[in-house]
Amino acid sequence: MSGQPILFSWPARVYYQHTDAGGVVFHGDYLNFMEAARAEMLRAMGFDVGELARRDRIVFVVHSLQVSYHRPARLGDALEVTVKCLKVGGARLVLEQAVKRGGQTLVSAQLTLACVHALEQRPLPIPKVIKDAFERGTPAAAGT
């Protein structure tokens, strides 16, 4: 885990749709929890993913990711999903995310996101107002 401060935190709850026959959260569903936290982080910064896509034609797509699964989350668990910003480049963001339960890290991840045109999927520079927002940090970490 990097020494960066937590930029944003968002709560999640484990429902039946997130679990599998192993009795725990399916490994792919943690990506949904992380996607939700990123969307809410953008919203806390003043940007709505729907408006970014439809009005500004901007989408942040996942370019690569690494996930480590330390302990399983179970049905009914209250989770906290955190986001740290490791790097804001010209057209890419590198984020570190974690899924925690009661302060214990269950899953940790690093993701590289690319800013692309919503229709043509060609790379776009990250808009300055979004870069600035990442550098400023969110007004307040939600869900904490």
Next chain:
Amino acid sequence: MSGQPILFSWPARVYYQHTDAGGVVFHGDYLNFMEAARAEMLRAMGFDVGELARRDRIVFVVHSLQVSYHRPARLGDALEVTVKCLKVGGARLVLEQAVKRGGQTLVSAQLTLACVHALEQRPLPIPKVIKDAFERGTPAAAGT
């Protein structure tokens, strides 16, 4: 829609994972929003779906459902998911649920749930404390 009062209401937000290439929420994902609202309703009544399953061996499974799709929800939309209780029987619950946006009903549904044993899947009578909670109503509608 029945004339029953709304028993519970829970907010939801549309993220990329809920949408499809049609640009709107995939029809199956509304069932996830409704499942979340039922789990949170039980929690507001004092029952955790995880503890019910693991400790009490009680699961509420969907026996049948009807869904009508009136208007599509889009990426970024803030939704409200409501639950009305139409009937609490010996081993079954009949609920009416709706997914709304700004007071407008996007999707409406009726579901019959059966109380079953978590491991053996045989029918169980709904525990009296849960029946009583449905008859009393939740302490307060969340998310409103």
Next chain:
Amino acid sequence: MSGQPILFSWPARVYYQHTDAGGVVFHGDYLNFMEAARAEMLRAMGFDVGELARRDRIVFVVHSLQVSYHRPARLGDALEVTVKCLKVGGARLVLEQAVKRGGQTLVSAQLTLACVHALEQRPLPIPKVIKDAFERGTPAAAGT
């Protein structure tokens, strides 16, 4: 179940992502099996859902559905998903679908689909070549 002949049949296998902590297939995932069977039925008739959406701007959206869950499917089960055509109207299709295991019906459903414009979501008449294909039936039921 209607007396209509089975128009199409498609195999499915239950993987971890389809199951939940109850140890069986999550109720919402049967809608995914049914969606797959409808897409493959269209393909067997000569229509690709991707091309219909991108080139012809035609999408079949679910307008309403009813599902009855009779018996649960489990991890590893081999399923068969069937489609019967109950009605082909001007802009709507009424289909009956079932999910079976070894000839036993686990889940049965009736769905009304509406033909809409891919971008504007306004109703469209079902193209004559598609109506004709439904009336003719598929060249052969796949997966059987």
Next chain:
Amino acid sequence: MSGQPILFSWPARVYYQHTDAGGVVFHGDYLNFMEAARAEMLRAMGFDVGELARRDRIVFVVHSLQVSYHRPARLGDALEVTVKCLKVGGARLVLEQAVKRGGQTLVSAQLTLACVHALEQRPLPIPKVIKDAFERGTPAAAGT
């Protein structure tokens, strides 16, 4: 990509439930395609994931993964999902997987899987019959 031979290959088709409002496959859904290919590889080796879990109390859980997204898959695409075996350890498997379309790699991944007890989630040695099967390779690559 490693120089190991492809151990197994399995076809997949992109349906609406795999796509998102970006018009392409949601990044998390590639994990489902890869999970399906691993289950079918085990089946081709003579092992059913359902029986392994219920009868032998053996589950292969994802311990860590890395995914690189090179090009997006679209609605209707015919995909091929491959598996290479990089290492069979005492209690862990290291696999390389790819999702391809017409020979072009869209997504590549490396996964470490741990063999655990289905109920207690403690590490288990990989059964010798399964280790042998990996060393022997599958009888035939399916879907090719």
